[in-house]
Amino acid sequence: MASCSSSWVDIPPDSDFSLANIPFGVFSATPRGPKRCATAIGNKVVDLSILQEAGCLDSVPGLSANAFCGQETLNAFVAHSPPVWKETRQRLQELFTKTKDNNSRALHDNTLLQKAALHDMDCVSLHLPLAVGDYTDFYSSREHATNVGTMFRGKDNALQPNWLHLPVGYHGRSSTLQVSGHAVRRPCGQLLQKEDPKQGSIYGPCQLLDFELEVAAVVGGPANAIGQALTMEHAKSRIFGYCLMNDWSARDIQKWEYVPLGPFTSKNFATTLSPWIVTTLALEEGGFACPTSATEQTNPVPLPYLQDPNYSSYDIQLTVAIQSASMSTATTICTSNFCHLYWNPAQQLVHHSVTGCVMNPGDLLGSGTISGSTPNSFGSMLELSWKGSRPVPLSDAESRTFLQDGDKIIMKGWCQKSNTSDCDDNPPRIGFGVCEAVILPATPVT
Amino acid sequence: MASCSSSWVDIPPDSDFSLANIPFGVFSATPRGPKRCATAIGNKVVDLSILQEAGCLDSVPGLSANAFCGQETLNAFVAHSPPVWKETRQRLQELFTKTKDNNSRALHDNTLLQKAALHDMDCVSLHLPLAVGDYTDFYSSREHATNVGTMFRGKDNALQPNWLHLPVGYHGRSSTLQVSGHAVRRPCGQLLQKEDPKQGSIYGPCQLLDFELEVAAVVGGPANAIGQALTMEHAKSRIFGYCLMNDWSARDIQKWEYVPLGPFTSKNFATTLSPWIVTTLALEEGGFACPTSATEQTNPVPLPYLQDPNYSSYDIQLTVAIQSASMSTATTICTSNFCHLYWNPAQQLVHHSVTGCVMNPGDLLGSGTISGSTPNSFGSMLELSWKGSRPVPLSDAESRTFLQDGDKIIMKGWCQKSNTSDCDDNPPRIGFGVCEAVILPATPVT
Ligand SMILES: [Ca+2]
Ligand SMILES: [Ca+2]
Ligand SMILES: [Mg+2]
């Protein structure tokens, strides 16, 4: 079993990048150097273009010669079909496994190749792994939608009539997707002048800056033809993997602008992604599927095109921490789980294309803010501080309702079994790396 | 004056593509042949990669060597700055003008080059001119917003409180942008079962399929850095040109899904664009600017960042016609004008980036449905048939409330002065070509 076999690469026990993970990303050896496709194992970033060039991936059936070579993003690889993803993953696991089989020792036995392909993660720059054609954001946590609805419309009308019938979503802005580590500028925009919208608006820096804890599904496989809806049967083969996502939100701008066409400038200034895409295969093989959501979707039962008794989400443990400019360590303010979602990524994908919408490899589907039922699992400051009415303590000296300049928001996500029955070591951890960004002060136009 | 000089290329008097136009597009000589950048003059499509390769554009300062050569879209050209757009346009006008100047006769005097570069428009395939990174749709006609608001909320609450303060817009789906001539499949999706949303929804073909008459602005120039808002001063140098756009809309899907995050599957199945981008320069040089919108925006006066006393929209005449499967000619059902918009494209662009959103070359900004004040100027069936209550006659035998399978929707747009005082010929026409598509029957998933 891959999850118990050990690697000749040193993998610290708490590493996100065990042999059971094999995530995909993009790095450059110097900040402005050429971008290359990579995987991660332990503290090493592995240049896949070098491995492909050296012939280490020749045994993968169907892998195109330029899947990694000459590519600055993972789009070409992600456009392949699931059997190619699977064979590539297996071959990479082979190459990193301690073994006596010569064919699998191609990298282990070649120190020159290792020197060319392996980099210390601390020494490289990580980049957006994809050229995202279209990015969509859903709203699929029942607890999040209920919390927000309760705040703005009262408990009795918290969920809109459509919410339990379809995964509500909207098209987002792909031009401002950022990889973890890039600072986010506090946006300026139109804010309500008073609580009364008839008073009009003022221009100024957002006063109610927020994060949203999300997981983004990466669409893969060949695009469907326009007019051809995807079905639940297709869905699994069209989701390559997942990354963490912070959907930064300007609540005061949002409140003024969003009726009737939805959030616009309140969301388009930045969205931060974790650098590594954890594959659907790693989550499946690791046994991290949640109980199927079908059992929860009984009142109402979804329309047939949205039903899938076999598909669910994944048991991804999630945390959000804040570290202000004056704090020496971060304080965790939210502990949540990807299983909390009511609508799963397959349902999101199928609904997205129900009208025949083209889903391209590299497209992203944000899950929506992932809130659970307990207050410590709420995935936004809006909910954690209950619209600003309950400051969240960060340290003896500090608390937050919404985010302040200099705050660093740190999201983490990982899968790990708690029992160790079938392995000698710790159960392998399948982690996402970090999704973090610091907030810079606004620069109003004068 | 370019608009009066005549070309050695035969230009029929009613041609959209006069010497004063010089639009930009992408064609292939055979349906699946290589795509190439082009301009149009009269009935000819002119291969710009051939002209650039032959050295005909060497005199344009700043034009990159691969602006057209080897490009399948106009993105590389559009990413240049306005002076390069202007010099390229002038050089192309020169090359097509009757003249005794040898330098300007490079194409005229070289029949082999003509043979390689010029194609009959009837014999080529036209393609999407751009790889659109992000596509945004606005809602900037006061009459359209008032009509829709009156139908759904009554006359007194027709305009939402924010509408007169900012150009309301939302992010759209770029994966289903189509060039004119591609058929559009009637979408299936979730529809309200009864008028009462508490009854839930059914799955089925859209029953209330609609068009929206729009003009899309093409963003050009180098992208702004994330976090750096564009100002009105920047705006003009960031709009390369315009094309016609049909924002297909499924009204029954829209009504059920759009609260609270806006239109999603009701809009993402197709958006049709005209193949030719008419440049801002052609509209400016032709003297087609509308009276400035500043004079109309007094109650309320927009916030300073949205004010520009010098900028306006353009006097683009617009028509929509329908031809059903049984009709031998089309019937014009809408006559409108781009000047009708309350918010102009510069205001849309500046508002879009007020939060620091990155605007990339090749991005599209849909204007929103362009309705005027008279019923024959309404830019959608929703308004023309007033929510289906007033069938629109097409012929003695047919009328429409919403669109039926087999209907061809034909949008046209052009600029032309009515007087001929400064030219012997007809005043030159600056047209967009046609933006048309036929509706195919739905294919429900069983
Ligand atoms: Ca969100
Ligand atoms: Ca529209
Ligand atoms: Mg966002």
Ligand SMILES: [Mg+2]
């Ligand atoms: Mg559309």
Ligand code: NI
């Ligand atoms: Ni001649």
